[in-house]
Amino acid sequence: MEILVCARRVPDTSENEISLNAAGNDIERDELVYSVNEADNYAVEEALQIRDRVGGNVTVATIGGEDDEEILRRELAMGANQAVLISDDAFSGSDGKGVATILKDFVRKGRYDLILTGVQADDGAAQVGGMLAAMLDYPFASLVNSIALEDGKLKVSREIEGGNREINEIDLPCVLSIQTGINEPRYVGMRGIRQVASAPIPTLGASDLGVDQGAVGEAAARVKRVDYFVPALSKGAEMLDGSREENADKVLELVAAKGGLK
Amino acid sequence: MTRIFAYIVHRGGIVDDSAAELFAAARKIDASGLPTAIVTGCGADLDAACNSLTSSFREIWKVSHEALTYPNAELVRQALVNILPANSILLVSHDHFGIDLSPGLSIKLGSSFVSDVLAIDGLEGDSLKLGRQEFGGQVSTHVHCDISSGAVINVRPGAFKPEQSAPITGLVVDKSSTVGALTARRRYLETIVAEAGDVDITKHTVLVSIGRGIQEKENVSLAEELAEALGAAVSCSRPVVDAKWMEKSRQVGSSGKTVKPKVYLACGISGAFQHLAGVKGNPFLIAINKNPKAPIFQVADVGIVDDVLEFLPELTNKVREMRGVAAK
Amino acid sequence: MVVAAVRRLVFKPARYAVPAKYGKSHTPDAVFLLGLIAILMVADSMFSASNATRHLQQNQPVETLAVFSLPWMLKAAIGAMPLATLWALNVGAYLVHELTFYFLLCYRPFGIQFHVETSLFSVYFAKLERGTLKPVRWGVPDESLDQVKSFGVKTFEDFTWKHMLDFYSCADCGRCADNCPANAVGRPLSPRFITIKARDYAFQHYPVLGKAHNHKPLIGNIYSEDEIWSCTTCGACEEECPLLVEYIDKIVDLRRGMIDDGNVPQSLQKPLKALESRGNPYGKMEKKRGDWAKAIPPGSQPTNAVKLLDGKSGADTLYFVDSITSYDDRMQAIGRATARILECLGKNFGILGATEKDSGHEVRRFGEEMLFMALRDHNTEVIKAAGVQRIVTADPHAYNALKHDYKDVPPVEHIVQVVAREVRDGNVRFNPVEDKDRVYAYHDPCYLGRHNQVYDDPRDVLDSIPGLTRVEMQRSRDRSFCCGGGGLMLFYEPKEDQRMGMLRVRMAAEAGANVIVTACPFCMVNIEDAIKVAGMEGKMSVMDLTELVDRHLVREGTEKTEKLEAATCGG
């Protein structure tokens, strides 16, 4: 089976305290540490496990710049057969649809039976997998938390409300977005990364892929992030000193304001 | 004005809570108009769902088809592509179904897509101004979305307060004839119900976390009731696991799970480093502890000095009150 | 002989038992071997006795037989036998003895007593320096490690010859397991069975007849992952083993193999990744590493501004803080106490702050050698750039790393050694103990005690505080009982029946103590937690020796120290 995994490099939320830069138009990126997006790493592990069961190849691709090569090396060290960096100035500022368009052209260059993405990036929107599938006209399933191969089809389970699982049968080729926890990603040590330090990683640009430059990049984006901000909230514990009832009201209000009511 | 639709999810004829929230969100886009509900399904369940919406929506589009008995996103997408008028705005709840449906739908409709929207600041020409969060809620962003060729907007559950409005009498319009042919390359087989205790605390946006301050196994239910009312999960500190009051899988901390919720209610937790090491992503931390000097108050956003055994039931009542559910 | 048989068959010390999970019992083999030896002895005695009797009857010079020895008794029994019978007995005994002897000689390598022969070599080749670890591959320098195809031990054949020799040399006495804290709390590890299982494997997979079927992965076949992660590298097993069988090196080698295969529990992957990207296992920002010296939590005493060493500071002493003391808000108190002690002793010292990274001590012992090397190289460079003559630390793990795992860094001392020396030299005095009703017991941290033999300094310091009552726990000094382990052990909990720390707290209570004093931040976390788990708050507390010293130091001008930093928890 030929498997493609689309992975991204993101600031790791478990190792960073995200704050705004002085200008307030971006997050402070100077002291951030980056890593492969958590869900994408599960997707790579899943791809490797499928390959090890049924044979084939795992290709990992990322759209980005030179810095993003780092995660491709990590995935190579994990055991991916090849890695591709998709990079072009024309791509910068793309919205989700732009990104999916680039990936669609990349996929059409090759031949993949199965395409995996992570469910969502820490700074993302859980959208690229579904868009890519629609552009390719492949079937799609999101939030996948187990995959079994049964005579040319996949039996996948999706995570739905209350921890329940929805079981679907899906034809190949297809696109699946992988939920964290589907497997236990293997550890990649320093040594593994050093061993692939000089593995070739081809870089493909817009013209290599035949990307319609009018459909990607900032100009084509119909969804634009205009700024970053931190909602004004007091720093340090604000002690509530009302009556028990008042405090409960206040807590409820705060939970709701933080988007915590489901 | 572009026409606004809300895709309403129902289970066995019972409409999801998000219906009222999508209604409220639609009103933020266009305060003068009323959104149209779209409901898909089949048979009596579908009718029941449509009828229960008539008191809030002016118009309800009923889409009936055998194949839509179970909401398979691929089939729902095909139906919506055939039914929706060009350039309309569709609001969908950003849950496991919305995540499955909307991105692909927006491509097939040729419209824009924004996911997980928390705030809507209104429409300016063709530009819809929206609020989102990134990095697990650590920073917020404003997003402008071009709706000239329509848009699919996924709305975060719970982010919009349902409006209190006078009941109206809505009309159910049967759109089933426009569904067209539906063919699935993804077929729903079955749903496997999670066993009690199968809770993955890493996936929850709100955690009611209990520590030794809960004092006895019997009191764990106080936290469970609150969590149920909030739609949250219960997690805990290590001593609670040691005492066998909860499963190891619920333990937050360096030797337990790393969680990244948006809201973390620390109830009777002192705030040891090993515990806090598992609380990542800078959630909004509310601490309830009877000791005003507990270290947890140094890191919490909001602190309450109180007895958790008294405070938790109070809070549970408030949540139920708000949700209009009579306290059990 | 009889004693051994009785011990094997009648008394059966508990440690001889082989739990089903570890394989079959060795008693049949033991009895068989004892039987062979018994035959040898009887045959030999019969040979001498019949010889002597024969000579006696033939009036030839008679060998004197020791009175009450077996031959002497036999001689008495057969004294009246005819000469021919004696001849037959004599030749028969000779043959039986010879046959048995050669059989035994051939059988010995397969029996449990082979250790007597092999141990000669394994003891001769045993490693002498404590606190060290074997390199990934003997004879391969760090720079060439990239060329090594596979790291660590994955199959039996990957063990070094010395470690294989260990397997044969083990006397199966069980002393290691008796002293192993992991074994004591019901973790799935018993050092003795690391050996026995490997030895059984070798016998099975390298039969005398037939083909060797080998190269099966050890993990998953004879060892479990949890078993190998259960070891705290406390060294109790090695300390007790009469035959100097090594365990830590083997366990670390097995871990290296697992790391190399990517086979690492998720809860350990997080801190390892954070160590790689941020230089500490918690994923905290580097720039906050030195904040403990600035931040003064409510109720605690300020330190004077602690210098940041940048090569121009003029300081000659580096205080190497390490990760847990830098970031854990409870342990930061140890950092501040250490800084105040150094100040009071008039040392010109500083810290590295944001440029310090984890010492990598536990990283190495968890088998991530390359990550350790990166941390070591980084620290070595910044330490050199700081231009100091000596290093002081309050963390025994950092101490052991800087002392044994690092090269080319200035000499390192644990703060306890520094204080003890100043006490001996009469440079410091202590105020009378604050609370006379308290009874103190010193807990030896594994990496200060067993691995580095610093036993007396901390006790001397304690004893020089006037009026302080100190008791010894039964298991102290080289027999100290591990608190639960430091570093990455905080991130991984193998299945266990109880916490090591809890056993330790009970031992302190049994000794009559109500304060446990230790000299390691990890011991402190573990014991503090164990006091809670054991429900002994109020009855037992724990403090670091630096905190105790800091509170009692007589500072110039102030005969009585102000109430310093109240411990935030635990007591």
Ligand SMILES: Cc1cc2nc3c(=O)[nH]c(=O)nc-3n(C[C@H](O)[C@H](O)[C@H](O)COP(=O)(O)OP(=O)(O)OC[C@H]3O[C@@H](n4cnc5c(N)ncnc54)[C@H](O)[C@@H]3O)c2cc1C
């Ligand atoms: C190796 C190791 C690993 C560890 N890993 C973890 C880990 O992964 N996760 C973890 O959580 N801990 C871990 N710990 C333990 C950690 O150090 C703390 O001991 C633990 O987190 C404390 O839990 P707690 O806050 O529930 O209990 P306590 O510290 O005992 O705090 C209880 C709190 O409840 C308050 N309280 C009591 N009664 C009430 C009441 N009626 N109403 C309101 N407040 C009340 C008290 O004032 C107190 O602040 C680890 C420890 C070690 C040694």
Ligand code: SF4
């Ligand atoms: S080093 Fe300590 S924990 Fe490890 S096997 Fe030996 S005694 Fe047990």
Ligand code: SF4
């Ligand atoms: S203490 Fe030494 S000789 Fe005794 S069982 Fe353990 S390893 Fe074998």
